[in-house]
Amino acid sequence: MTISLYNISCAPNVVDKSAFLVDPHVITNVRPNDPCDMLNPSIILDWFNGIENYNYVYISTFDRFYFITGVTLTSGKRCVISCAVDVLHTYHADLVKCTGTVLRSESIGKPTMIPDSKLPIHTNERIIDSINFPETPFTRTVGSHYILTTIGGSPSSTSEGSETE
């Protein structure tokens, strides 16, 4: 089988790693370990200088991309490379065509109306502000603010006080 070894610098949970798959080291006549799990294969190849720098591999036989999880030296200048399938990049072209329920997204760009328990909001530290309504019926100024309630008939003409004040 033929494999292409890569050294990728991206996080393993990047779906499309195409931009990081540069300068492949292609090796032919690679032999799978026996038995060989397609999802977690081990492959045997001849040791070469710099093999320890590779962390990602494409195995054409399986048409899948794998993380290199370990390199084990064996006899006869050979080594065994343990791999784990990277389903994200392997199927990235199909994945983006799928629909799903998105619970968190960077591309939303800002907090939404969905409460976010992971966002460090200091509910105990608050800014206090206030705003007054423009009008009020109440006053502190001098004016007519006393209400006198009386009971009795209409005034008599027999009594008078001072002039109207």
Added chain:
Amino acid sequence: MSVNQSVYGNSADWVKIGFMPETDRDKLFLMANFGDNKSSLHDGVSKGRLEYGVPIDKSLSWCGLGNESNFSRVEYWNKVYGTYTDPSTGKEIKFEKYKSENRLITNFAWIYSSDVNSLGIVKYSRTSGPTVDHGAYNRWSPEPGFFNNHATGNSNSTLRPITQIPVQNCVLVPELRVRDDLTTTTSGKTVLLWDYLNISNKVNYTNNPYITAIGIKVLTYLSNSVTKRNAYLSSSNSPSGITVLDELNYQDGEPKYYDVPGDKMGLIYSYSANYFGSSVIDRVIFGTVTQSAGAGNNSDHVQLVNAAQSGNSGIANRSQLIPVLPHPDAQWTDPITSNLNIRIYYITYYDGLKEWIRHQIACFGLFFTDDQATAENGALDSDNMLLGTLVDGVGHGDYTSGDANRDQPQWNWKTTNDSDYDAKDPPRVDPNSYNGVMDTASAPPLLGTATERYVIADTNLPKLLSKLWDVMALADPSVMAKSEYALDMFLTNNPIDSIVSLQYIPVNDMGIGDTTVNLGKYDTRISANWAKTAIVFDCGTIEISPRCGDNWIDREMKLTLYLPFCGVVDLDPETYINRKCNVEYLIDLTTGTCSAVVSFISDNGKRVIADIANGVCAIDLPVTGLQQQTLNSELFNATESTKQLKVNNSFKGFKSLMGAVSSLGSAEANPMNAINSILGVGADFYNAFQSEKIADYNLQHTIIPTKMIGASGGLTGVMATIKPTIIYSIPVDNVNYNNYGHSIGFACCESGLLSGYSGYTECTNVDLSGFSATTTEKNMIQSALAGGVYL
């Protein structure tokens, strides 16, 4: 939703109606083509497109008519003269409203009924079973039937459904059927609304105030070469009307056939052409289906059936119900003198009728106007061109005008087939009516009580209070000497006794009208105003804006509304953010209690009261004063007593002295009597002078009677903020959102293609069908997506 072409024929083959030289089919009015350019319901049955007795396909309805439309509220009146007893129930039936519809949405069709294209049809007769095609008059919801006898048979068979209305080439205008009397069967007159409102027109609202029907006339450009819209789908030869496609409710519990008590009248009678429209007025939106037994087609009145008769003249052979498109103010006349069976259903013209008509026409979602110039050649966005508003495809009677017409989806319709309304799956309409507004508070009128209430200026109050302590302020010494003083002044009151309460209320504008303060019979001449019973004060509106970017963090904000004298109210951020908050104070000036009404403006622009807080904004003030009339009375009594004692004592002493002198004459007989008499004179003088001394003392030491009313209260509220105030307590987010979003994403909950997202993404329930990974791999993918990936 487009008209169902599997039923009504291919749209390219729909049949042009009448004469219209226009060749652009998007500008034409078209009707169904069931085959061989045949359009009637009879043709539909004979061509195998329609099924006899089954309601026709509803896709003709380009919109729904909301509950506000008269077609959702059709009334059915018993068409009985005298009384009739239902043979099945024994229930007496008389001329009265039997039932009415109340649909939330009504589907409908516009119908054309000329027979031109139905000539040559084979006439079928049906004679078996109880559903004999028969003379029918009020079955107006069309179900297809065979044409057996046009005169008395199933007239529905001639109806031809209209399948396309050129929205850009169709303007509706209102017309009326009016009359000048209600006592004869004289024919009415059909008049366009703008002519009817023109006082110089021969037939206008002053000389023909009674309206028996209101309809919709269609105006259209008959071709590209004309510049004036003409009447089309006219009623002159071919009645053109509107029919309901939904189930009618009148058959539930309908009385039974007179001669065959086991059958309902509705089953006996077939369906007729008497949709709402006639040769005198098109597409009726108010009025009755007037075609009736004995009264002839298209008359302006209804002839009731004589229940006492059977056969053709009686109820046995006539429909029982009169469908009525109602108006809230409409009424039936009393029997017309010349024919006791005849009634007229009418309204009298009123100022608001024009707007009522607009709302009814607007339900159809088409362009319309009640302005003649606009109707004849006005642009579709001219000021007087109106366009019915459709909400989720349903017309509720609202409309736009002028430029605003461009904002409606119908602006982009070429024909009614561009509507996306689906009559088979109409939108859910909330049966509750939310168009009511919570009334704004208003103060009650002045209360009629035995009390008088004055508003006194701060500067005048001390003057009033000082008068209450001024012995002479409210008394007139000169009057006291008058003979009528006792009558005038003793039957009076202490001024202080007239005072019920004195309150301080720190509110402006409490008074109306000028007066002076009266204390019982005394006019203090202190200026004052009459006090209002209550006042309502609008403190204004504040829009509660989000402070954190309008997201969930804003909903963590704590909103507190401080209401002077009423305390604080917590406002629910979910409710108030992005809405306008209003505070209104209701202040009872009699008791000083106040209520702060907190409301917000809902999304549909209505005011919703969310909170009410109560408090007191007045304090009672104690009032003290002299009981002046009591004092006057005491002073008067004491003075008079002194005067009297002085006179009496002098006289009594003199009298005693003279008695003693006279007793000297008898002293010879008994010297001791003389001595006793002299000693008695001395005692009388002493007692008399002592009484006078006491009276003088009492006069000089008369205690001034006083009285206090009320007690001190507290009103510290006025010392605090006197304007309603909203206090924001906003959580702090010291977050760099760029870093945060890249490392963990922003919480959301939405469904979509993953290609629509980028960067850090967490996703569940991904549909992984469509590509050939192993099950284990797909599980790994689901797990990875749920844990977060970078897309």
